[in-house]
Amino acid sequence: MARNNPYAATFDKLYGLLLQLSVSGQHIQDIMFRMTNKGQSFLPQAWSGFYHFFNKGLYFHYRAQGFVECFLSTESYSPKSIGIWANQLVYPANDSFKQAMLYWDKARYVPNFSSQPEFGELERQLRTFWAIEGQIMVQTNELLGAGAAPVSAAASLAESGQSDSQDGLNQEQALA
Structure with a gap:
């Protein structure tokens, strides 16, 4: 690594955190798989929302x-690419994980569900996961505050030639 680059040390640390989050996420996915395979009889309705948004968050996380x-x-750390990385990958991952937790908060209070043996293990893994995710968010926010200009997801999509249909709908509604 080129240590003269101000971003190199931060990204080394971030990479370690991302690897830890991958391991933690895999443990959570394994538990979710076991719980889902046990059958639908004890799974609350909110389980599918938790499952969906957690996996969506992992998709963005792995990217x-x-x-x-x-x-x-490549040792190429441009402020623009860091902004795109944060706004199109890190923040959407975090948003999806937060959405998953809204469903988890509904599911965890269902008696038949919370009495399952895997429930306690899943709760522990989620606490570990969120501690790591919090560190990633702190590092990301520090990076953006240290000169990597934040680029909105819509602006970076437009520059790349992609479109965000939801953003387009919002713009159409604003014009109407």
């Missing part, structure tokens, strides 16, 4: 991890 691997291997 963010791959992006950091590219940063580290």
